Every structure is written in structure tokens, then in C-alpha cells.
Amino acid sequence: DAKTTQPTSMDCAEGRAANLPCNHSTISGNEYVYWYRQIHSQGPQYIIHGLKNNETNEMASLIITEDRKSSTLILPHATLRDTAVYYCIVRALNYGGSQGNLIFGKGTKLSVKP
């Protein structure tokens, strides 16, 4: 089962920041927080990941609370093309072992409106 809890859906106005929350209260010390999104009828797309420090890349920012029990994905200037289902996943890296097992939950359906 997924170890994360996300709101089922959210709306955001085009051009505004979209803040997507995720609860992962049972996260272990060696587990990372990953975010993927899936635009309708396409394969999931990697967005960002982090362990305990805040992370930023060209797509988004990831803010992880100090106790690591929750995080927020921030899309700074949402566009209509950001409409998608966003998945928050916690996952340990098994050094020397597999990385392929992603446990997806239901995700948050983000609708960006004009």
C-alpha cells in the first residue's frame, strides 16, 4: 500500500503557484520523497525528489518539513499544461539493489483553470 496521503483534487488559476501537499507520517529515515505526474493518457513523468532538504529544479520546488512527515510540491507559475494527476511517493533506496518498485497511490488531480 502507498505510504502517502494526498488530497483527491485541487484547482489552481493559471499563472498562480500550485501547492500540492502530501502526508507521509510513517516515513523512515532512509526513504526519499518522489513526485511524479501523469498527464491524461501518457506515462508518468518524474518531477523531483528529496530526502530532507528542500529541492528545486526547472519544473518545481519540493519543501519537506523538518520532521519529514509531510511535504509540498510547488509549481511556481502553473499553466494549463500542468493539469495532471500528481503522485507523491516515498521510497527507500536499496543500495546495490532495485530502484524500480514505485508504489503509487491515488494522487491529486490538479486542474489549472484559465
Next chain:
Amino acid sequence: KAGVTQTPRYLIKTRGQQVTLSCSPISGHRSVSWYQQTPGQGLQFLFEYFSETQRNKGNFPGRFSGRQFSNSRSEMNVSTLELGDSALYLCASSLRGPDMNTEAFFGQGTRLTVV
């Protein structure tokens, strides 16, 4: 560089038949994972292959199998198809090496319909 390529994109099969789906990972990626996506169950992990060996397996019946070739290309097979096997089958490739903080890149998927 080219992304993950899955073939065919769409497939219609009859109950009881078998089907083989193909996945070509990103060049240089050695890990290939397969997922099944249905409206009811969402995205579920099937299995992962690395260096032609299955490394992880999800909770699916033995009718679902796969393999990986020496060039990292992978196939998955579903035998004795059931209506409930209708789904989008997704393949993802990952770069695996000393730096373990790498992401999975997904293909567009194969849409299988069982009638």
C-alpha cells in the same frame, strides 16, 4: 536522446489468448520495470528486470511474466487473458549505478483491451 519505446501502442485480444508487449529502454539504462494501470486499481508494479534477471516482483498471478535481453530490451507476457487484464501497461527504465538517486522514465504505454 530517444525515450522509452513501447510497442504496440494498442492491442485487442480475446479471452484465453496470450499477448507479448515490448519495451526498449533509454540507451544506457539497464533497469526496466513494468506497471499495470487500471481505473479501479490505479498504477500497480508488476516486476523489474536488471541484467536479464528479475529483481522485484509485484503481487500478480503467474500468468504475468517477463524477461530482459542482453541489450536491456524487455518483454512482458500475459497468458490466458482475462477481461480484467484490460489495462494500460507501462514500462519504465532507470539508470542504475553508483549514484542511486536516479528517476524512472516511463514510456507511453500499451493499451490492451481483452474482449
